Amino acid sequence: MMIAAPMPRPEVVEPRNSGAAVFLNGDGEPLPLAMEAKNVSMWYGSKRAIDNVSLDMPAKAVTAIIGPSGCGKSTFIRALNRMHELVPHARIEGSVFLHGQNLYASNMDPAVVRRRVGMVFQKSNPFPTMSIGENAIVGLRLNGVSDRKFLNERLEQSLRMAALWDEVKDDLHKSGTSLSGGQQQRLCIARALAVEPEVLLMDEPCSALDPIATAKIEELIDGLKKRYTIVIVTHNMQQAGRVSDFTAFFYMGRLIEVGSTTKIFMNPNEKQTEDYITGRFG
């Protein structure tokens, strides 16, 4: 399998405390990190879903989280913007840092966390009561922005970033649900980008899309990483290989291995990773 070479080509040194890895650039300098999860464990009621995971997510790069169904990858990504708190009886231990700030500090408002760490979901979910234009800027409007000129600028800017502007610029008043599945998902990406998050989380964003729509989203992700840190959960290993710079392999709630995507796919350290990558299980 051919894998796009990530730029710059990072190397991974041995994990320090339980799985955390330091990513180095070509000159041996550590890469700046956007997010760091430290010793994160999560429970649903009494069931442990995530077991002591520490993971670094470098800034302005795409980190893919792969693993078989039920391995905790979606649960983990939700801990990165505190979305798991919507699930009753969900509990977390450990900490998550965003540019050095602990998202679970007692003075952190979850709404503020989510404004800084945006999320795109598996199933596209534009609001059915709003037009395409309203959907794109709803995050700003309901966060108190009312300057019409600013909203219009941001509307065009975010739709352009989501590569949707040319397709919808004449239909901004139409219902968001009138778009095709792939367009709806790009509208959701535009909606998430409009609030200018620092990190964009994507939870299997293409699993409900056809190959052409998937290719468009992947192309989009490649463009977005110039400005944003992206963490993507995917079922599809080829997708992880195509879009990501770093890959983390989860199994049974544990982080088995993390490294540059090239290394994980070509020369993993762990037997379990290799078995999963080569399709021997999962």
Add this chain to the structure above:
Amino acid sequence: MTMQPMEQNQWQAGSLRAESGRMPDFPQHMRRKDDHSWRKFKSALVSALTLCSAVLVIAPLGLVFFHVLMSGIGAVNVEFFTNLPKPVGSQGGGMANAIVGTLELLALASIIGIPVGVLGGIFLAEYGTARVNAVLRFIADVLNGVPSIIWGVVVYGLIVLRFKSFSAYAGGLALGLIMIPLILRTTEEVILLVPVGYREAALALGIARWKTILHIVVKTASRGIITGILLALARVGGETAPLLFTAFGNHFWNHDLSEPIAALPLQIFTYAISPYDDWHRQAWAGALVLVTGVFCVNVLVRIVTRVRTASA
């Protein structure tokens, strides 16, 4: 009722036997009479029973509407909608005050029933804990089953006795109290129908919880909530019993809501039990107007819900 002719079914035991000249070796339980006549009889019987039940459900509606139409249409004219009732013995007159009175009572009932019902429904669907909700839901269902005259008695005790006067306020309160559990339950149900993905999407944008509920969830469910409100209005619009001890009725215009007020169902009731033929005709006309009004609200509900399915 159409049934497949047997010959067309090549897998029937009968046709296999016709070809091979003997019964194929089916297990014992399948080797019964091969035309399934007993089965078909049972099927036809149950179909006929369900059809009869359906007719029994629809027939009263048709009969009532037809009868009310025939008896009432003669007295429904411009005068009926614009004039006050005439004293016994003089011909004509109308129910203008009762029609307006019913609308006033519905408005008063809405002031109490809609906010409490809708907000309570939102609480049940979005905020309450499982145990509190189970209790609230049970209470609302019990309240929905309370006979409407009980509400009249309750308001009589609470308001009418205290202020020593029948009043439009008391009537509106009685109707409003009936509306609360109706609206509460429908609001809760339609809010729970809003896919969880919309809540997640809004919260993931950093939108505050109350704004998410108000601008995303309730807005998405708004047509369903409006439907629930309209159906509750249609239901209480025809209530007579809770108004007997509260609004009381009035043969003249009501100029003060703390005075007794006329209502269409009350006027129908008063006229229908009177011994005068002229009043009977007026009662039929009132019944026709009331039924038509309720019918119109139901049609409106159909239109509201149809728009929803078209845009979804």
